[in-house]
Amino acid sequence: MAKRPRTLDAFFAPPPAKKQHIDPTPSENGNTTTRPPTAPPHTDEQPQSTHPTYPFPIPHLPASLTSPLHSAPATPPQVLNNHPDLDILYYKPYIPARTATALFHHLRRSLPFYRVEYTIKRGTIETEVNTPRFTTVFGLDSSAVFSPHDGKPLDAKTRNPLAPGSYRCRPRPIPQCLSHLLAHTERTTDSKFNFALVNYYASGSDSIAFHSDSESFLGPDPTIASFTLGSSRDFLLKHKPTPSNHSSETKAMKLPLASGDMLLMKGQTQRHWLHSIPKRKGPGGDGGRINITFRRALSKAGTENYYRYNVGDAGGDGGQVYKWDDARGTMRPWKPSGGPGVESSSRPDGVEHA
Numbered sequence: 001m002a003k004r005p006r007t008l009d010a011f012f013a014p015p016p017a018k019k020q021h022i023d024p025t026p027s028e029n030g031n032t033t034t035r036p037p038t039a040p041p042h043t044d045e046q047p048q049s050t051h052p053t054y055p056f057p058i059p060h061l062p063a064s065l066t067s068p069l070h071s072a073p074a075t076p077p078q079v080l081n082n083h084p085d086l087d088i089l090y091y092k093p094y095i096p097a098r099t100a101t102a103l104f105h106h107l108r109r110s111l112p113f114y115r116v117e118y119t120i121k122r123g124t125i126e127t128e129v130n131t132p133r134f135t136t137v138f139g140l141d142s143s144a145v146f147s148p149h150d151g152k153p154l155d156a157k158t159r160n161p162l163a164p165g166s167y168r169c170r171p172r173p174i175p176q177c178l179s180h181l182l183a184h185t186e187r188t189t190d191s192k193f194n195f196a197l198v199n200y201y202a203s204g205s206d207s208i209a210f211h212s213d214s215e216s217f218l219g220p221d222p223t224i225a226s227f228t229l230g231s232s233r234d235f236l237l238k239h240k241p242t243p244s245n246h247s248s249e250t251k252a253m254k255l256p257l258a259s260g261d262m263l264l265m266k267g268q269t270q271r272h273w274l275h276s277i278p279k280r281k282g283p284g285g286d287g288g289r290i291n292i293t294f295r296r297a298l299s300k301a302g303t304e305n306y307y308r309y310n311v312g313d314a315g316g317d318g319g320q321v322y323k324w325d326d327a328r329g330t331m332r333p334w335k336p337s338g339g340p341g342v343e344s345s346s347r348p349d350g351v352e353h354a
């Protein structure tokens with residue numbers, strides 16, 4: 001199939017086979033809510049977030065998931081500032097356990113995921129990286145906003161349409177199933193976020209290497225809220241190397257993150273600390289864990305970076321989409337026709353250089 005040209009028209013052309021676009025109600029953040037027109041009010045069918053950039057509509061959270069959030073956080077946070085430059089609030093949990101499990105299943109079933117591959121060049125040597133986890137991202141940096149009318153990015157100051165080519169990627173508005181938790185987190189933490197990055201660790205073989213999220217497009221000392229849903233995983237933290245080589249650089253701290261937990265990383269944490277989710281050997285639950293981070297990107301470079309590394313850049317729309325298959329209990333490649341996906345291939349686990 002020919003690649004779609006990267007023009008604004010192509011960007012906002014309606015997706016090919018979406019038959020059930022009905023009663024569209026523009027939402028504040030640029031996506032559109034659709035409801036079946038003939039559905040009686042008591043139907044179980046949930047409204048959905050839709051947008052030309054979504055591979056498929058994304059169901060809203062049911063009230064059974066939004067109402068328990070009203071009483072979150074379930075506990076006051078523990079303050080982790082007993083090491084040099086560390087500034088973290090640890091909500092253990094933020095979301096009560098049963099709601100966190102239900103939210104995990106809802107999001108795993110609803111979101112499009114990717115397995116992004118990219119090359120890095122060090123000197124003359126090129127290395128292929130296979131991101132060792134599923135990822136997806138929604139959001140737009142603060143230089144632009146989604147039009148509430150047609151979902152196109154507009155200049156944040158003038159509210160005029162952006163010049164064609166302003167973004168290489170095709171930014172996606174945050175769907176209701178994530179924006180509800182985002183807004184709740186903003187109120188609790190007195191912070192502002194415009195991005196939701198989602199990782200899905202399918203098993204103990206999925207991981208994220210030591211890195212810091214000290215990206216310049218987040219500003220000097222960013223506040224990042226990081227949620228765990230589903231299986232528990234160890235979160236390791238260690239200080240970046242310094243001349244004094246103190247113990248927090250050599251011995252990592254381990255936080256055993258459980259479903260519903262939230263870490264609010266703030267102050268100089270990203271500047272001075274690295275974090276990772278190491279691979280885990282042996283059995284343990286079904287291994288599935290979702291991580292959501294809410295962040296605030298300040299410039300277009302942030303938007304480009306987040307889509308490049310969490311959706312991929314094949315034709316601006318990302319690469320192969322994966323969707324959770326409930327019957328098989330696995331992520332499967334997803335095809336727009338709605339037909340059966342191609343068989344999943346097992347991929348070698350790349351070394352990640354984040």
Ligand SMILES: O=C(O)CCC(=O)C(=O)O
Pocket residue numbers: 197199208213226235275276277291293
């Ligand atoms: O999965 C996690 O808890 C950490 C994810 C993370 O560090 C990231 O996406 O930058």
Ligand SMILES: [Fe+2]
Pocket residue numbers: 211212213275
């Ligand atoms: Fe991170």
